[in-house]
Amino acid sequence: MEKIAKIIFENIVSGQIERNLGAKLLETLKNESVSLNENEVRSNSYENMAIVGMSAKLPKANSLDEFWDNLRHGVDCISDFPETRQMDVERLIQYTYMKDKEITYSAGGYLDEIDKFDYKFFNISPKEASLMDPVQRLFLQTAWNTLEDAGYGGEKLTGSRTGLYVGYSGWPMYGQFVSHVEPASFEISVMGNISAIISKRLPQLLNFRGPSMLIDTACSSSLVALHLATQSIRTGECDQALVGGIRILLMPVDRIISYGIESQKQSKAKAFDESADGTVLSEGIAAILIKPLSKAIKEGDHIYAVIKGSAINQDGKSIGITTPNVAAQEDVILRAWKDAEIDPQTISYIEAMGTATKIGDPIEIDAIQKAFRRYTDKKQFCAIGSLKTSIGHTDSAAGIVAIIKAALALKHKEIPPMVHFERPNRNINFDQSPVYINDKLQKWVSEDSPRRCGVSSFGFSGTNCHVVLEEAPEAAFVQERAAVEPQIFTLSAKSEGSLLRLIERYTEFITNNIDLDLADVCYTANTGRGHYQHRLAIIFEDRNDFMQKLDLAARVPFQQINEPGMGILDEMCKLYTKGAEVDWEKLYEGKKRMKVRLPLYCFENQRCWIQNSDLNNSKVTKPKDILKEITFNF
Structure with missing residues (x-):
């Protein structure tokens, strides 16, 4: 126009x-x-959404592949607090009321490290990065990885109507420490510790023009964020949206915070089990990219799963302000089914909230049973599980992490086991229920309809959310098999070290995925990644040629690689490696290519933490107490 x-x-x-x-x-x-x-807008209002990109950093899993492998093998990801992080906590403890007390740490689902960040990649000074809340740093990198996973890395979405919805329910503890440890730096630390800025960082970098906001409904924050993002696309406020959730435990000390009606005697979340005694603290950063399904198919996106529908509501008046409401939970599930326009009998798995409490578990199962009973009397046709038993409770990130688990299950056509289940809660009669506990890995079989599942998240704020997912269409995109012709493959990074690590990752990736269409690999790498200072361009004829040249690039200094080329392709590659801006999209005009999952950027993370000579030497004079004891019981 x-x-x-x-x-x-x-x-x-x-x-x-x-x-x-x-x-x-x-x-x-x-x-x-x-x-x-x-x-x-009218068309979008009735459209399903496709999940086209995902990324997560979770306990014992720094990638989606590691996360899925842990799930399908029933790995318990709960552990002691990492020793590598204890020193930072113990130095900061000197600024709290616990400075003279013996410190013990809660067992939980922990990330290996939260102090590292590639500030150079994001053009942030090391000083500013050290003053930023780890939450902002970690989410920025996870969000960037999500865009790359979808094939929309670099500047591909720059200036677009992309929305950003983030579930986060923390408070600025790191910023408070900055104000006491480095008071002279407090002024320049403010933006790095205001929670609302979490949803501003990426739009600032990529000029996103869609809605951008932080959602806090406690445990249901990130699933509510997904619901709002879906509605935003349907009403035309944005064309696609990045949705995420964050949970970091800066001070996982027993006295500071505890979850559950009782302390976790066994340090295990045993959802729906008779011996359940509360959930376990956990950390996690996760994000997904969603867009209308029809556009995802048309544009050749890799689709993990389809969002059929969703709903949110509020508990209203209940026995206590944090007590779940069975009627409200039933209602939100029914509304989600109505929005999805599906037959509830085709739901064969539910990823439950699974509070692992004596009260919460029976209420959740009762709500699910009542919802199903409005449509069918069938028994034990729907498997149920809870991610909490594997990695603990990621709080405001729990909903989006559960979506990622469910999407991976749909993609792999397997339902992973729920661990730590031995004996059902005496107040739950699974024999007469539509649902059954899935305590072993099983093939996900569906004969008469696409595989479908539900994901629940109920916040102790009273805000409930349920989302219905469906497996991706089998033939989502009819592509042309590339003719036997030379292909161009490009890689780049902001440092030579990162580029070398990328080459290693691609070598392993291509070796382990022999069925990949290398034309799709080149298309995704060329058009779906950023192009930075350190560059590599390879022209190859077949798989063996490609692998040999990748191996050569990993062993020989880049300056010494200059093999005879192929006319115009050779000239294009030479210009590219010298820094020329190449419009790779034009190379694929008129060709139907598919985006595929590829290795993600290799960040060169460096330590970014509060710096103070007294703090580092553990010599602190007259520190002010900035923490008070907080206990949540639900």
Whole structure:
């Protein structure tokens, strides 16, 4: 439309179109454009959403592959607090009321490290990075990885109507420590410790123009964020949206915070089990990228799963302010099914909240049973599980991490086991229930309908959310098999070290995925990644040629690699490696190619933490107490 308007305007100026006629043409064009936009919004309002990108950093899992491998093998990811992180905590403890007390740490689901960040990649000074809350740093890198996983890395979405919805329920503890440990730096630390800025960092980098916001409904924050993002796309506020959740435990000391009606005697979350005694603390950073399903299919996106529908509601008045409400939970599930327009009998798995408490577990099962009983009397046809038993409770990130688990299960057509289940809660009669505990890895079989599942998240704020997922269409994108012809493959990074690590990752990746269409690999790498200072371009004829040249690039200094090329392709690669901006999309015009999952950028993370000579030497004079004891019981 813009090009047509420009042509009309230029012809009016040159006198080739009479001014009044030109004005009428422009007005007509404007009205047509508005009509098209309204039709697009109307179309989106009934559309399913596709999950096209995902990334997560979780206990004992720094990648989706590691996460899925842990799930399917029933790995218990609960552990003691890492010794490598204890020193930082013990130094900060000197600024709290616990400075003279013996410190013990809660067992939980912990990340190996939270103090590292590639500040150079994001053009942030080391000083500013050290003053930033780890939450901001870690989410920025996870969000970037999510865009790359979807094939929309680099500047591919720059200036687009991309929304950003983040579930986060923390408070600025790190910023408070900065104010006491490095008071002279407090002023420049403010933006790095205001929670709302979490949802501003990526839009600032990539000029996103869609809605951007932080959602806090406690445990249901990130699933509510997904629901709101879906609605935003349907109403035309954004074209696609990145949705995430964050949970970091800066001070996992027993006296500071505890979860559950009782302390976890066994340090295990045993959802729906008779011996359940509360959940376990956990950390996690996760994000997904969603867009309308029809656009994902048209644009050749890799689709993990389809979001069929969702709903949110509120407990309202209940026995206690944090006590779950069975009627509200039933209602939100029914509303999600209605929004998804599916037969509830086709739901064959539910990823439950699984509070692992004597009260919460029976209430959740009762709500699910009542919802199903409105449609069927069938028994034990729907498996149920809870991620908490594997990695603990990631709080505000729990919903989006559960979505990732469910999407991976749909993708692999397997239902992973729920661990630590031995004997059912005496107040739950699974024999007469539509649901059954899935305590072993099983193939996910579905004969008469696509595989479908539900994901629940109930916040102790009273805000509930349920989402219905469906497996990706089998033939989501009909592509052309590339003719036997030379291919160009490009890689780049902001440092030589990162580039070498990327080469290693690609070598392993190509070796382990023999069925990959290498034309799709090149298309995704060339068009779906950023292009930085350190560059590599490879022209190859077949798989063996590609592997040999990758191996050569890993062993020989880049300056010494210069094999004879192939005419125009050779010239294009030479210009690219010298820093030229190449529009790789034009190389694939008229070709139907598919985005595929590829290795992600290798960040060169360096330590970024509060610096103070007294703090580092554990010599602190007159510190102010900035923590008070907080206990949540639910």
